[in-house]
Amino acid sequence: MKMRKFIAAAAILAGTVFTAYPCSRVVMQADSLKDKSVMVGRTLDWRTPIPTNIYVYPRGVDRVSMPTGPRLEWTSKYGSVLAVSYDGGTTEGMNEAGLVMNGLFCKGSVYPSTESTPAGTPVMSMAVLVNYFLDNFSNVDEVQNWLENNQFAINGATFDGGTVSLLHFALTDRSGVTLVMEFVGGKLTMYKGYDLTVLTNDPTLNDMQAINNYWKQVGGTNMLPGTVRSADRFVRGSFFINHVPKNVDSKRALAELASIMNNVSVPMGYELPGEPNVSSTQWRSISDLYGLKYHFKFADSENGFYIDLNELLLKPGAPILKLDTTNHDNYYGNVNKYLKKSEGFKPMY
DSSP, rough: OHHHHHHHHHHHHHHHHOOOOOEEEEEEEEEEEOOOEEEEEEEEESSSOOOOOEEESSSEEEESSSSSSBBBBEEOOOOOEEEEEEEEEEEEEETSOEEEEEEEEEOOOOOTTTTSSOOOEEEEETTTTTHHHHHHHHHHHHHHHHHHHOOOOEEOOOOOOTEEEEEEEEOOOOTTOOEEEEEETTTEEEEEETTEEOOOSSHHHHHHHHHHHHHHHHOOOTOOOOOSHHHHHHHHHHHHHHHSSSSSOOOHHHHHHHHHHHHTOOTOOOEEEEEEESSOHHHEEETTTTTTTTEEEETTOOEEEEEEGGGGGOSTTTOEEEEEOOOOOOEEEEOOOOOOOOOOOOOOO
């Protein structure tokens, strides 16, 4: 009887709070006698197709956070591989130092604006926010230190017919430590820890961890929530990443993480009546922070592929490269040879 009451209460809570565009992020931290592995898996789920191409940027590229006005200006210190949506905004990426950053939808986000920050505060476009951190920092500690000592406003462009880019972000480095950035009430909130291995969507991380703690009491070997809602995916991802072997080599770690990402994906064509914002998984990625391989698979493709940063020229003056994924069924395995010189993407400021 107590179990039935708990399940009913959890269902009511989930039904009243969690209606978000789903994406999931899971960190694998493995260590064997052969090698050490830190990998970050991510799903991209949305209600309409999001064209996504892959770019590789070298060091020494000059960038700005906005075309005019108070802004940040920088020259990239690190080369990186990026997933770019609509050829106008970076969704996620990994740099050559082994730092990965992912942006996931979070409808409760309220960014610091030009109205809520002091005059002259630099403005960061959402289109290049991921680029700024991957271009300038090699680990989570450096990012945290910069955030604690600098302030910026955010300009969140719209896409997909007017949808506002409401996101929270997570960064993980080779130590396996994760930094989560959430914007609540116009202010930045940060969470940092080795145990922050899962992130999905709404609610904010504190509330999500409280829900996950309820399910820990139930015990995942007895029952796990099975819907595609954000909280359910968080619970499943958290249970499985903590119940697979970690004393494994990088090949096995990749396979384990890929299977977990499949478990938290949303089947193609699935729709939840009355909630069109619950959407199918469009693609999955896994960033290998030690191997510096960026694995990618579209949901409608038989094949997965990867880009190996170790084999690419990333020194200043090297060309920007692009993988056009229009015909992604043609790609399998290492696709470095398919990268073409590019002018780079044009940010949707």
